[in-house]
Amino acid sequence: MHKFVRKLLTAWRKLGLPFEGAGFIAAVSGGADSVGLLLALHDLRIRKKLKNRFVVAHFDHRLRGVESERDAQFVRELAEKLQFEFVCGKGEISKKGNLEQNARIARYGFLRETAEALGAYGILTAHTINDQAETFLLNLLRGSGALGLSGMKAVSAGGQVPGSGFQVSSFREEKHSRLSTLDSRLILVRPLLNWAKREDTKDFCRDCEIEFRNDAMNDDLRFSRVRVRKELIPKLQEFNPKIVETLARTADLLREEYIEGEETKSQRPNANDKYLVLKQLKMLSKSMLYKVLREWLKQKRGNLRGLELKHIEAIERLIVSRKSGKIVELPQGETVIKENGKLLFETKKH
Amino acid sequence: MHKFVRKLLTAWRKLGLPFEGAGFIAAVSGGADSVGLLLALHDLRIRKKLKNRFVVAHFDHRLRGVESERDAQFVRELAEKLQFEFVCGKGEISKKGNLEQNARIARYGFLRETAEALGAYGILTAHTINDQAETFLLNLLRGSGALGLSGMKAVSAGGQVPGSGFQVSSFREEKHSRLSTLDSRLILVRPLLNWAKREDTKDFCRDCEIEFRNDAMNDDLRFSRVRVRKELIPKLQEFNPKIVETLARTADLLREEYIEGEETKSQRPNANDKYLVLKQLKMLSKSMLYKVLREWLKQKRGNLRGLELKHIEAIERLIVSRKSGKIVELPQGETVIKENGKLLFETKKH
Numbered sequence: 001m002h003k004f005v006r007k008l009l010t011a012w013r014k015l016g017l018p019f020e021g022a023g024f025i026a027a028v029s030g031g032a033d034s035v036g037l038l039l040a041l042h043d044l045r046i047r048k049k050l051k052n053r054f055v056v057a058h059f060d061h062r063l064r065g066v067e068s069e070r071d072a073q074f075v076r077e078l079a080e081k082l083q084f085e086f087v088c089g090k091g092e093i094s095k096k097g098n099l100e101q102n103a104r105i106a107r108y109g110f111l112r113e114t115a116e117a118l119g120a121y122g123i124l125t126a127h128t129i130n131d132q133a134e135t136f137l138l139n140l141l142r143g144s145g146a147l148g149l150s151g152m153k154a155v156s157a158g159g160q161v162p163g164s165g166f167q168v169s170s171f172r173e174e175k176h177s178r179l180s181t182l183d184s185r186l187i188l189v190r191p192l193l194n195w196a197k198r199e200d201t202k203d204f205c206r207d208c209e210i211e212f213r214n215d216a217m218n219d220d221l222r223f224s225r226v227r228v229r230k231e232l233i234p235k236l237q238e239f240n241p242k243i244v245e246t247l248a249r250t251a252d253l254l255r256e257e258y259i260e261g262e263e264t265k266s267q268r269p270n271a272n273d274k275y276l277v278l279k280q281l282k283m284l285s286k287s288m289l290y291k292v293l294r295e296w297l298k299q300k301r302g303n304l305r306g307l308e309l310k311h312i313e314a315i316e317r318l319i320v321s322r323k324s325g326k327i328v329e330l331p332q333g334e335t336v337i338k339e340n341g342k343l344l345f346e347t348k349k350h
Numbered sequence: 351m352h353k354f355v356r357k358l359l360t361a362w363r364k365l366g367l368p369f370e371g372a373g374f375i376a377a378v379s380g381g382a383d384s385v386g387l388l389l390a391l392h393d394l395r396i397r398k399k400l401k402n403r404f405v406v407a408h409f410d411h412r413l414r415g416v417e418s419e420r421d422a423q424f425v426r427e428l429a430e431k432l433q434f435e436f437v438c439g440k441g442e443i444s445k446k447g448n449l450e451q452n453a454r455i456a457r458y459g460f461l462r463e464t465a466e467a468l469g470a471y472g473i474l475t476a477h478t479i480n481d482q483a484e485t486f487l488l489n490l491l492r493g494s495g496a497l498g499l500s501g502m503k504a505v506s507a508g509g510q511v512p513g514s515g516f517q518v519s520s521f522r523e524e525k526h527s528r529l530s531t532l533d534s535r536l537i538l539v540r541p542l543l544n545w546a547k548r549e550d551t552k553d554f555c556r557d558c559e560i561e562f563r564n565d566a567m568n569d570d571l572r573f574s575r576v577r578v579r580k581e582l583i584p585k586l587q588e589f590n591p592k593i594v595e596t597l598a599r600t601a602d603l604l605r606e607e608y609i610e611g612e613e614t615k616s617q618r619p620n621a622n623d624k625y626l627v628l629k630q631l632k633m634l635s636k637s638m639l640y641k642v643l644r645e646w647l648k649q650k651r652g653n654l655r656g657l658e659l660k661h662i663e664a665i666e667r668l669i670v671s672r673k674s675g676k677i678v679e680l681p682q683g684e685t686v687i688k689e690n691g692k693l694l695f696e697t698k699k700h
């Protein structure tokens with residue numbers, strides 16, 4: 001099994017997605033990301049790892065004349081070749097206001113209505129780590145604050161899918177039998193988001209010897225997202241070659257801390273505890289774990305000075321891995337020690 | 351009164367700093383920021399707006415040979431000219447590890463010990479909005495996470511001043527009488543942080559016809575802070591000309607949300623309330639206010655979708671200003687209305 005396919009399967013499992021009985025709409029533009037996702041889904045279906053019904057959905061924004069039609073034709077042919085059902089929507093995108101946003105709203109409107117019409121369990125999109133990082137930067141530049149800096153989730157409620165107003169055509173009426181569902185609530189799934197970089201999807205397409213389409217808009221420097229990708233990120237890479245991963249991780253952490261963290265505060269172990277029990281820590285989500293560790297260390301140290309993400313990550317490894325030793329060193333000679341199923345905090349010995 | 355001086359006085363008042371009886375150590379490197387601060391303090395002292403004792407403290411890192419000595423001489427002469435007491439420290443900075451960090455630790459060690467020796471109330475440093483933005487970017491590039499992205503505070507406890515190990519020399523023994531204090535706990539104050547840009551300090555120095563020193567290290571591209579200032583920020587300005595202010599505000603908000611927000615959660619108005627009472631809201635800190643509004647809106651709307659910082663800011667204006675009208679429009683036709691001393695939430699009328 002190709003590494004890319006194996007990683008998708010792992011992500012599918014981690015996200016708690018159903019392996020059969022629930023249908024998905026896969027949004028495929030024809031670009032490397034969505035073609036890569038489709039190829040991997042195809043592979044998993046052939047291997048009977050995934051027995052879900054998958055319907056390929058393409059939205060033709062009709063913004064680039066004959067090129068738009070060629071994209072639609074390309075996706076249709078690919079879907080047929082791989083024996084996926086295919087649905088195509090066409091939109092008249094308003095040129096008033098933000099074109100990208102109007103296009104996105106129309107596209108998601110189509111995807112959502114298609115999913116609902118087919119009784120699908122969820123919509124799959126091929127967002128990658130790069131999309132997460134680019135969105136983070138766009139929001140940072142825009143000053144949209146903590147809320148906007150919080151990253152996309154790999155699985156979100158369908159209610160969070162933007163959209164309305166579109167035309168559906170080329171709809172295969174005969175395929176409209178409702179898909180079986182495990183849950184009536186539509187979810188939006190980004191199964192590549194946590195692990196795949198854009199390069200990975202391109203490499204996978206090449207390894208499969210399947211072409212993908214290049215959207216000329218992806219090179220149009222009038223779009224701020226394109227300028228972020230082509231001008232800003234390369235500049236940032238001069239400072240940190242892994243900036244894309246770094247920004248995506250930051251967006252993740254901010255979302256977890258801000259939005260998810262708020263709701264489950266009462267369920268956490270107490271920061272005043274003399275020690276933390278490993279078994280309890282292992283049951284926490286990553287976001288909760290980080291919060292608990294931060295609060296516990298703040299309590300023990302009196303402040304959070306000098307404490308960096310790498311320290312928290314090292315303690316996380318201490319908790320989850322048997323191989324990671326027994327001690328994490330913190331600034332100023334302080335340590336966190338794993339002992340008898342517990343985490344203990346020790347200050348510097350004078 | 352010069353605008354710069356007036357703004358410093360306003361900041362001094364807003365930060366709740368004492369106008370007399372409490373002594374401060376003013377850290378002056380000789381650069382535009384600290385010289386600007388000193389000139390403004392001088393002006394306020396002449397006008398008897400501030401009656402505190404101020405002692406100018408300069409730390410000679412001895413990293414740039416004769417230039418270092420000239421800086422010290424420059425600050426000494428300026429202090430004498432303006433009739434400030436003057437203290438100079440000299441350090442042997444270890445070249446092992448991070449030079450900038452070693453220099454900072456030595457400098458703050460000197461400032462702290464000087465302040466303690468003189469029984470000062472606080473230490474003043476001349477950090478500007480630009481320093482806040484640069485620090486934010488350095489931490490973002492480093493991937494230091496939410497904690498690291500939280501900005502500096504305009505007033506922080508002295509315990510948060512880094513430092514140890516230094517030599518004090520050229521100390522004016524006769525000035526060592528203890529300053530009167532309002533509080534035995536040393537604070538670190540950055541009175542320019544919330545409003546002054548680096549350009550403002552330069553302009554103010556020029557308007558006063560007082561020269562300032564240029565530290566050659568400020569142009570040394572081997573330092574990542576210098577590269578952030580000279581290469582990254584100009585690139586970011588192509589996307590957002592106000593990026594420095596935007597980043598500083600983001601750093602502020604993240605700190606307020608993360609670190610300060612955590613501790614006072616129990617004191618907040620309840621997000622389940624049908625309406626929010628203006629009088630109660632006005633008593634909250636900005637960070638608390640934002641949190642309360644966010645939670646209240648989440649409760650009312652079911653989610654935070656489409657909600658941006660600008661909406662929260664508009665509601666804040668609604669609360670604090672009489673001139674701001676009675677309604678803030680939110681996405682999807684929802685509104686927040688000010689009525690009879692309360693904030694009400696209304697959904698779209700169908």
